Amino acid sequence: MKNPYYPVETVVEDVIVETPTIKTFVLAPSRPIKFKAGQFMQLTVPGCGEAPFTPSSSPSVAEKMEITILRTGKVTEALHELKPGAEVGLRGPFGKGYPMEKLEGKEALVVGGGVGLAPLRSLIYALLENPKKYKRVSIRYGARAPEELCFRRQYDGWSKAAPNVDFTNTIDVPAAGWTGRVGLVTTLLDGLDLDLDNSIAVSCGPEIMLKFVTLKLLEVGYKPPQIYLSMNRKMSCGMGKCGRCNVGHYYLCVDGPDMCYDKIKHVPNVFG
Amino acid sequence: MLNPRPRLTDRVKHRYYHKYDYLVQSHGAVFCTGCGRCIDTCSAGIDMRESLRTIKETAGSKKA
Incomplete structure (x- = not known):
């Protein structure tokens, strides 16, 4: 049986600074992840933790995913330290998304x-x-x-x-x-x-x-x-x-x- | 560890709601098996059956 807790290995391709406290992470998962607008992902920072985020990119692109994140807690602080090339994990998508x-x-x-x-x-x-x-x-x-x-x-x-x-x-x-x-x-x-x-x-x-x-x-x-x-x-x-x-x-x-x-x-x- | 319900009152409330309300609504059954261990172990001597009776009696009134 497929383990729903096993994340898809993902590489941070680019980090875009949006505001002093918000960055957008361009992620390249090792296999395409199809999602609907509003559905969320669980993003793992190895050795730190997992937190839920909703992609901010177009749902018609499955090969790349952008997630825009405010620095606010333990996991998001670790995320904001990441440089392009870093490895993270993605689980999901979860939820129903927008109607x-x-x-x-x-x-x-x-x-x-x-x-x-x-x-x-x-x-x-x-x-x-x-x-x-x-x-x-x-x-x-x-x-x-x-x-x-x-x-x-x-x-x-x-x-x-x-x-x-x-x-x-x-x-x-x-x-x-x-x-x-x-x-x-x-x-x-x-x-x-x-x-x-x-x-x-x-x-x-x-x-x-x-x-x-x-x-x-x-x-x-x-x-x-x-x-x-x-x-x-x-x-x-x-x-x-x-x-x-x-x-x-x-x-x-x-x-x-x-x-x-x-x-x-x-x-x-x-x-x- | 981050607690999703930082206030004790919310945690206690969630315990009751989860067993006796939320899952009744979503699954149509009470999710307390009735083993009674919570009554045996509670160091404050709280009997969930008593609490539920009080809740039932005071439901709808502001007194609770």
């Missing part, structure tokens, strides 16, 4: 916060690959400061990808030299010009941001079944066994990590 079929023919609202744009970039690649399948793709993104905006070089490309695609970003507090919008990402949801009845919102970011984005979306008229949240907690086994990632009776690693808010809205302290 791609549900988005077809709809107005997709993508709301990202900080490094939360990483999993969403995979979704954006998938959406922009065939923008005609969706009525509209609206991307709203917020970060703390200008230097913390992820994937800066790509924003222009996204907003120009198709006539039905738009991109807006904001930073939390004013900064010298910044001429764009200032305010939390929820301020980008004021006065939405989307056809709300025919829209699905997908959000990823820190739990506190997911909470306020959800409240805002409900306030402007979204219904719980129209809201999908990338909960992405510390999933461990990936197979619904260990119970680390429970949200109510759901396991994020099997039923998520992108959960429909309608399914989890009754869970006490759903946002941690």
Whole structure:
């Protein structure tokens, strides 16, 4: 029997510095790994540990995988020390991923916060690959400061990808030299010009941001079944066994990590 | 070792929810085998059956 805990040997091909605390790792697994946007991988740093990450690259490329990682704990600190050529391991993919079929023919609202744009970039690649399948793709993104905006070089490309695609970003507090919008990402949801009845919102970011984005979306008229949240907690086994990632009776690693808010809205302290 | 539930209250809660609620919802069965070892070993003398009775009686009220 195939051992689900055995990782695929993978070489770090390149390391791209996105922000002072975020790096993108271009990974070349020894055999192609097919994944869907939003599904996550378990990335092993030999001798250090394993942690769950969602690829930030296009799901239609299986030979290479990009994972964008914020330096925040033991494993991610070790990752940030890695140089091209280093060997790591990948298990997965796990979870269901984003509801791609549900988005077809709809107005997709993508709301990202900080490094939360990483999993969403995979979704954006998938959406922009065939923008005609969706009525509209609206991307709203917020970060703390200008230097913390992820994937800066790509924003222009996204907003120009198709006539039905738009991109807006904001930073939390004013900064010298910044001429764009200032305010939390929820301020980008004021006065939405989307056809709300025919829209699905997908959000990823820190739990506190997911909470306020959800409240805002409900306030402007979204219904719980129209809201999908990338909960992405510390999933461990990936197979619904260990119970680390429970949200109510759901396991994020099997039923998520992108959960429909309608399914989890009754869970006490759903946002941690 | 990182604990996915850093607060003791969350861990205790998860223990009850897991055995008597989550798995009832997802698998349709209570996942306590009823061996009674937890009652024998608990140094604080907590009887899960008692706790469950209290939970049942106070469910829905703010008193719990």
